[in-house]
Amino acid sequence: MQSFFKTNWIHSLWLILLFAGSLVGETVTPKDRLIVETLIRLNRFDVSGNEKWKGAVQRYARSQRGEEGYFELVEQFSVEAELPELLRLVEEDPTSALSAKSVQLIFRLGEQKKLSRLLSGSPKKKANAIITLIGFVKTPEAQKLLDEHKALSAPATSVAKGAPALISTADDIKALAARTGNVKQGKVVFQKFCFACHKAGDLGLDFGPGLSEIGSKLPKSELLLAIVKPNAGISFDYEGWTVETKQGSFLAGIVSESDEELTVRMVGGVSQKVKKADIAKRTKMKASLMPEGLHLAMSEMELVDLVEFLSSLRTR
Ligand code: HEC
Incomplete structure (x- = not known):
């Protein structure tokens, strides 16, 4: 009996907090969560035409920062509102695992210009770490950004002192x-x-x-x-592929396929699904993804x- 009251009391407090939060308009509500779960179940990831859904997705994504499925969520729904958070993660520590994912996602959102700004504003060591992450993306946009940066700042990547020679024999x-x-x-x-x-x-x-x-x-x-x-x-099973879609997007990574779709796994562990009907071209890369x-x-x-x-x- 006692524990019944206790959990009930905590439950009420929780609801009050959620209610207060929803008044502020920032905090995720149980309804938001329900909307997002339903959209995922229905495979409806384009919410641009529905302000209510869009708001729910944004609040939910925000509440998931630091949680396991955060990056998948931002990727699936292309949550542009999370861009500042992705950039913050990269800026905070570009050698962290989270930053590798963030950089991939920033490219997926088509916001690489922001990365370019971050690069030019960062101290050299940080900039080099960010360049390494951009190098992993392997799309024409990533290459373009790297070239631009190289042109701006003379030798971008410094070779460490005492680096082993080419180790050729x-x-x-x-x-x-x-x-x-x-x-x-x-x-x-x-x-x-x-x-x-x-x-x-x-x-x-x-x-x-x-x-x-x-x-x-x-x-x-x-x-x-x-x-x-x-x-x-x-290694077999780890060959790289590039995939171009009819909508004009370009992906590079390790591909697995089912009857109807391809899953492209990219560096950083982010995956993207593409319907086979939407593929314009796919090419096996000659070089290793490493x-x-x-x-x-x-x-x-x-x-x-x-x-x-x-x-x-x-x-x-
Ligand atoms: C951008 C992604 C990437 C980075 C960074 C990377 N690797 Fe790899 N690595 C791969 C991929 C993909 C393969 C499998 C394809 C191949 O064999 O080339 C691989 C293969 C390997 C293998 C062979 C594994 C086996 O089972 O035969 C070793 C060993 C390895 N990497 C070590 C390293 C080390 C050490 C580093 C850091 C200095 C590193 N890799 C950095 C992507 C990467």
Whole structure:
């Protein structure tokens, strides 16, 4: 009996709060949630023609910041009202997993001009991290933005001091593979260069192959090869495709398909579905979706530490 009253009391308080919130017009209401859930069930994602739905989606998306399904929601409904939040995430920490997703979404919303402004206003280190994320997008718009930025600010990406030379021979690989690095430092390197595409234990995002047991699968020399020459052997199931739709949008990523639609998974773990009937053209990419030359932005020690870290990821 007592607990009945208690939960009931909390419930009422909750309703009062929600009611007060709905008066302010900012807070999500149970009705908003219901509208959004229904729209999702009906596959109705274009809410531009209905102010009531649009408002509900905006308030609901806002309430989902920091929650699991937030990015999917913003993507599905193209919630432009969340643009400032996406930009804030990128500005706050461009090396975070959330920023990789945010950059993808900013391009999907067609608002990359804002990124360009953020780039020119950011200190060099931050700008370089943002450039790395833009490089992952791989659409013509992304390339254009990178070119523009390069033209504006002389050498945009600086090569780290003591960067390993091109590591072109088998002997180079052998010599590096023989060295011992520091696992803890290597983890830091992973978070800087690899997190946007690989999961390693509880770190990183699910896009390329999972690396949680890669140390059992590949010896150090092959780990090095995978980093230095990603195009040498592209893992089956992870080949890249570009897809152009009849509506003129352009997607790049890993494709899976059902009878009626394609799902394109992009860097950062954001997915987009395209009806097969809407596809104008799809092309298999020749190069790996894993960028070449990542090691050129590291010092030699960082590369050795990274390989030590990867090598420590083993089946238990
Ligand atoms: C933009 C996304 C992206 C980034 C960033 C990236 N990778 Fe990859 N990686 C991939 C994809 C996609 C594949 C699978 C296709 C291929 O084999 O080329 C892959 C494959 C690999 C493989 C081979 C896995 C296997 O099971 O054979 C290794 C090892 C690897 N990456 C390590 C790294 C490391 C270390 C970094 C950071 C220095 C990194 N990757 C950064 C996308 C990425």
